[in-house]
Amino acid sequence: MGKIKIGIVGYxxxxxxxxxxxxQNPDMELVAVFTRRQPExxxxxxxxxEHVSAAEKYKGVIDVMILCGGSATDLPEQTPxxxxxxxxxxxxxxxxxxxxxxxEVDAAAKQGGxxxxxxxxxxxxxxxxxxxxxxxxxxxxxxYTFWGKGVSQGHSDAIRRVPxxxxxxxxxxxxxxxxxxxxxxxxxxxxTREKHLRQCFVVAEENADQEAIREAIVTMPNYFSxxxxxxxxxxxxxxxxxxQGMPHGGFVIRSGVTGEGTKQIIEFGLKxxxxxxxxxxxxxxxxxxxxxxxRENQTGARTVLDIPFAYLSPKSGExxxxxxx
Amino acid sequence: MGKIKIGIVGYxxxxxxxxxxxxQNPDMELVAVFTRRQPExxxxxxxxxEHVSAAEKYKGVIDVMILCGGSATDLPEQTPxxxxxxxxxxxxxxxxxxxxxxxEVDAAAKQGGxxxxxxxxxxxxxxxxxxxxxxxxxxxxxxYTFWGKGVSQGHSDAIRRVPxxxxxxxxxxxxxxxxxxxxxxxxxxxxTREKHLRQCFVVAEENADQEAIREAIVTMPNYFSxxxxxxxxxxxxxxxxxxQGMPHGGFVIRSGVTGEGTKQIIEFGLKxxxxxxxxxxxxxxxxxxxxxxxRENQTGARTVLDIPFAYLSPKSGExxxxxxx
Numbered sequence: 200m201g202k203i204k205i206g207i208v209g210y211x212x213x214x215x216x217x218x219x220x221x222x223q224n225p226d227m228e229l230v231a232v233f234t235r236r237q238p239e240x241x242x243x244x245x246x247x248x249e250h251v252s253a254a255e256k257y258k259g260v261i262d263v264m265i266l267c268g269g270s271a272t273d274l275p276e277q278t279p280x281x282x283x284x285x286x287x288x289x290x291x292x293x294x295x296x297x298x299x300x301x302x303e304v305d306a307a308a309k310q311g312g313x314x315x316x317x318x319x320x321x322x323x324x325x326x327x328x329x330x331x332x333x334x335x336x337x338x339x340x341x342x343y344t345f346w347g348k349g350v351s352q353g354h355s356d357a358i359r360r361v362p363x364x365x366x367x368x369x370x371x372x373x374x375x376x377x378x379x380x381x382x383x384x385x386x387x388x389x390x391t392r393e394k395h396l397r398q399c400f401v402v403a404e405e406n407a408d409q410e411a412i413r414e415a416i417v418t419m420p421n422y423f424s425x426x427x428x429x430x431x432x433x434x435x436x437x438x439x440x441x442x443q444g445m446p447h448g449g450f451v452i453r454s455g456v457t458g459e460g461t462k463q464i465i466e467f468g469l470k471x472x473x474x475x476x477x478x479x480x481x482x483x484x485x486x487x488x489x490x491x492x493x494r495e496n497q498t499g500a501r502t503v504l505d506i507p508f509a510y511l512s513p514k515s516g517e518x519x520x521x522x523x524x
Numbered sequence: 525m526g527k528i529k530i531g532i533v534g535y536x537x538x539x540x541x542x543x544x545x546x547x548q549n550p551d552m553e554l555v556a557v558f559t560r561r562q563p564e565x566x567x568x569x570x571x572x573x574e575h576v577s578a579a580e581k582y583k584g585v586i587d588v589m590i591l592c593g594g595s596a597t598d599l600p601e602q603t604p605x606x607x608x609x610x611x612x613x614x615x616x617x618x619x620x621x622x623x624x625x626x627x628e629v630d631a632a633a634k635q636g637g638x639x640x641x642x643x644x645x646x647x648x649x650x651x652x653x654x655x656x657x658x659x660x661x662x663x664x665x666x667x668y669t670f671w672g673k674g675v676s677q678g679h680s681d682a683i684r685r686v687p688x689x690x691x692x693x694x695x696x697x698x699x700x701x702x703x704x705x706x707x708x709x710x711x712x713x714x715x716t717r718e719k720h721l722r723q724c725f726v727v728a729e730e731n732a733d734q735e736a737i738r739e740a741i742v743t744m745p746n747y748f749s750x751x752x753x754x755x756x757x758x759x760x761x762x763x764x765x766x767x768q769g770m771p772h773g774g775f776v777i778r779s780g781v782t783g784e785g786t787k788q789i790i791e792f793g794l795k796x797x798x799x800x801x802x803x804x805x806x807x808x809x810x811x812x813x814x815x816x817x818x819r820e821n822q823t824g825a826r827t828v829l830d831i832p833f834a835y836l837s838p839k840s841g842e843x844x845x846x847x848x849x
Contacts, residue, residue, distance in 0.1 A: 219783040223663050297849050298842065323849040325657070325790075328833055330848045332650070335809045335836035336802075338548050382795070457801040458544040464795040465650075470707070471789075476782040477661075484660045504834040504844050508653055511660035517623065519829050523655045524622050524648040 202228040203490050205483075206257060206285070208277060209267035210234050210241065210248075212445070213290065216479025217265050218246065224483060226513045230261050258284050262493075263486045265289075267479075279303050282500075283311035286489045288482050290320040297323065297502075305500035314493040315500045319485040320478040321469055322346070326451050328503055329467040333453025337463055340455025341386040345373035345394060349447025349474060357422045358399055361415045363407030366435065368442045372396040378450065384462045386454050390425075397428040400442055402435050447474035484511040527553040528815050530808075531582060531610070533602065534592035535559050535566065535573075537770070538615065541804025542590050543571065549808060551838045555586050583609050587818075588811045590614075592804075604628050607825075608636035611814045613807050615645040622648065622827075630825035639818040640825045644810040645803040646794055647671070651776050653828055654792040658778025662788055665780025666711040670698035670719060674772025674799060682747045683724055686740045688732030691760065693767045697721040703775065709787045711779050715750075722753040725767055727760050772799035809836040 203226060207214045210232050221229050231247040238248035249257075254264070264281050266289040268274050274291045281287050282304050291300055297318055308315040318324065326344060333342050347370065354369035377393055387393075399416055403409055413430040417423055433441075448469040455463050471477045485503065488510035492501065509519055528551055532539045535557050546554050556572040563573035574582075579589070589606050591614040593599050599616045606612050607629050616625055622643055633640040643649065651669060658667050672695065679694035702718055712718075724741055728734055738755040742748055758766075773794040780788050796802045810828065813835035817826065834844055 216783065223782070294849065298846050301845055318849055325661075327849045331833045331837060331844060334848075335812075335833070336805050457548070457798065457805055458541065461798045461801050463797060463802050463805070464793075466791075466793045466795070468791045468793075469789065470791070473782065473786045473788070476786050477788050480661050480782055480788070487660075502845060502849060504849070505832045505841070507830045507832050508656045508660070509829040512656060516830070519656060520626055520827060521623050523659075524619065524643055524652045524827060524829070 202226055203487060204228055204230045204260060204262045205486060206230055206254070206261040206264045207232045207267055208234075208251065208254070208264055208281065209273065210236075211267065212475035213479055213482075214265075214267035216473070216476040217267060217482055219476060220480045220483040223480075224487075224513070227483070227487070231257065233264075254281070255284065261285060262490045263288060265482050265486050267482075275300065278315065278317065279307040282307040282313055282315040284313070286313050286493045287315040288319055288486045288489050289315075289317055290324070290478055290482060291318045292320060292323055294323060301500050301502070309499045312498050314489050314497055316485045316489045316502070316506065317500055318502055320481050321471075322449070324478075324481055324503055325467070325469070326449070329451040329453075329465075331504055333451065333455070333465050337453050337455025337457070337465065339457075340453050340463075343381055343389075343394075343452045343454070344449065345378060345452075346449040347371040347373050347395065347447065349449070349471070350445050354397065354399075354422055357419060358401060358416060361412055361419075363404050363412050365402045365404050366438055367399060367401040368438065370398040370400075372398055373449065378452070381452050381454055382464065382466070384454065384464070392426055395426060397423055397426045399423075399428060399430045400433050400438065401430055402438050403432055444472060445474045447471050447477075487511060487513065527551055528812060529553055529555045529585060529587045530811060531555055531579070531586040531589045532557045532592055533559075533576065533579070533589055533606065534598065535561075536592065537800035538804055538807075539590075539592035541798070541801040542592060542807055544801060545805045545808040548805075549812075549838070552808070552812070556582065558589075579606070580609065586610060587815045588613060590807050590811050592807075600625065603640065603642065604632040607632040607638055607640040609638070610636075611638050611818045612640040613644055613811045613814050614640075614642055615649070615803055615807060616643045617645060617648055619648060626825050626827070634824045637823050639814050639822055641810045641814045641827070641831065642825055643827055645806050646796075647774070649803075649806055649828055650792070650794070651774070654776040654778075654790075656829055658776065658780070658790050662778050662780025662782070662790065664782070665778055665788075668706055668714075668719075668777045668779070669774065670703060670777075671774040672696040672698050672720065672772065674774070674796070675770050679722065679724075679747055682744060683726060683741060686737055686744075688729050688737050690727045690729050691763055692724060692726040693763065694725075695723040697723055698774065703777070706777050706779055707789065707791070709779065709789070717751055720751060722748055722751045724753060724755045725758050725763065726755055727763050728757055769797060770799045772796050772802075812836060812838065 231249045233251040263286040270293045358367040417428045448471045450468045453465040556574045558576040588611040595618045683692035742753045773796045775793045778790040
């Protein structure tokens with residue numbers, strides 16, 4: 200069995216992260232990156248770029264396509280199309296639309312006799328796995344998910360739309376006191392405001408009214424009005440120097456009870472210096488699983504909840520039992 | 525489909541924990557507890573007790589036997605025997621012997637057309653899952669497992685064998701400074717001594733030489749000599765009042781690097797007031813999985829690494845996608 204042959208669709212932060220992750224996995228090989236841009240205009244560095252319309256040529260050559268587009272418009276269109284011709288993995292993360300996305304991709308993949316792993320990454324993804332594990336093992340209990348400290352793209356975009364704002368970034372920050380209460384065994388009902396803070400770092404246009412900007416942000420419905428939000432004005436130089444990274448992370452905590460009130464706590468946490476590079480690493484591990492499931496003649500859509508962890512590893516079952524159990 | 529019908533083999537702390545866990549899972553029903561003692565001598569509380577020799581009568585009635593014996597002598601003998609006649613779940617935890625135990629149980633279960641999940645619980649078990657997840661997603665990285673704070677039965681037994689010791693309990697305690705270094709992004713090579721402390725609470729016989737006991741404990745090879753060990757002498761009353769619980773827990777941490785030195789940390793932790801009740805809750809969730817796999821006509825041995833999390837839950841795939849992804 201040769202190396203697993205990979206195609207990447209989309210070459211933004213996530214696609215570039217997948218390229219880097221593949222370099223860490225010697226059982227895999229990047230065949231080509233597919234893009235909607237003119238491929239000859241992309242600096243290659245040894246990677247083969249193809250226009251996305253050329254993908255069909257790679258049927259039977261590429262074992263799995265890692266789809267790195269966005270969830271708003273790219274993936275709802277791309278995944279069902281690719282799922283008919285290739286095994287695929289994506290990070291579709293519009294939680295409310297996952298059920299219908301699953302059905303559509305499942306039908307497409309079955310029609311094409313392929314296997315598609317949807318909605319991988321860390322939330323949905325590793326966090327979903329831990330929510331499921333927690334409630335399955337401790338059915339009498341309360342589950343909590345906290346996000347951050349990390350950059351929220353959606354909220355950063357919302358800031359940038361405020362008149363007078365030149366640039367900005369928003370961090371979602373879990374409230375430490377809330378996490379400490381849960382770790383200490385309490386199972387509080389927490390409001391939105393009690394769980395997360397929102398910290399905004401804003402570069403204002405020259406002569407803009409900073410107080411008006413602050414007011415527009417902290418009162419913005421859906422995005423900020425339900426939170427304690429701080430707005431800090433910074434210079435463009437500070438933004439470049441201190442806020443260029445894309446850190447993220449968070450916690451999934453299950454606080455449950457067994458027997459006669461015996462407290463049991465399960466906690467899973469991530470601390471990520473780069474959200475897209477980590478998400479890419481998860482995609483690559485699930486790409487390996489997709490190929491292995493497909494080689495067993497399984498077809499249709501799968502989520503992380505359906506896939507044994509053994510399929511994520513290049514090691515044999517025997518090696519895993521010896522080294523990791 | 526009626527309730528899942530459960531048998532418990534062995535009625536020590538773990539078996540009693542399984543009984544309590546079943547009460548929290550309305551899709552399951554305890555049919556009988558099998559014991560080597562005289563069943564009529566056990567206070568029943570509504571539970572049916574049977575001598576272990578009567579198990580065969582329940583073939584075709586019980587969907588899965590949860591084997592709650594010890595790993596030293598009970599399970600190596602019991603699991604292969606039961607695996608020929610029933611689906612089984614156990615918590616075999618002698619790490620070095622798992623590969624050969626797997627092979628033996630696999631052969632027995634296949635012969636009987638049954639499915640056996642071996643070595644569940646939290647280590648082996650949930651911790652193994654997280655070691656595998658960590659190295660699959662972050663292949664360039666270092667994995668750490670810390671245990672405690674918790675009671676180690678083996679080390680408590682070792683204390684009690686020291687001349688002059690009437691009773692005692694030993695806690696394994698992770699060294700906080702080591703964990704903090706890893707959480708901060710370091711990947712230190714840690715010696716045994718740097719990872720865990722051992723705290724002993726000892727009740728000495730009257731007129732025993734406490735200094736000799738202390739010396740015998742802290743210099744004991746394999747058990748204590750490689751650790752910083754504290755020995756505290758207490759009264760029998762203190763032992764009863766303060767050291768009756770069986771707390772445990774620990775952490776699995778993967779500290780890895782993606783791209784050009786980007787640090788990424790995955791951490792899984794447990795904080796358990798009762799080790800046997802939590803282990804029992806894990807056994808029960810995997811009992812559900814064993815029955816579902818068996819209903820798909822799968823046979824042979826499985827470990828936690830081979831089983832999708834979706835099989836642990838009473839919910840349908842559709843419900844899980846809607847509620848947890």
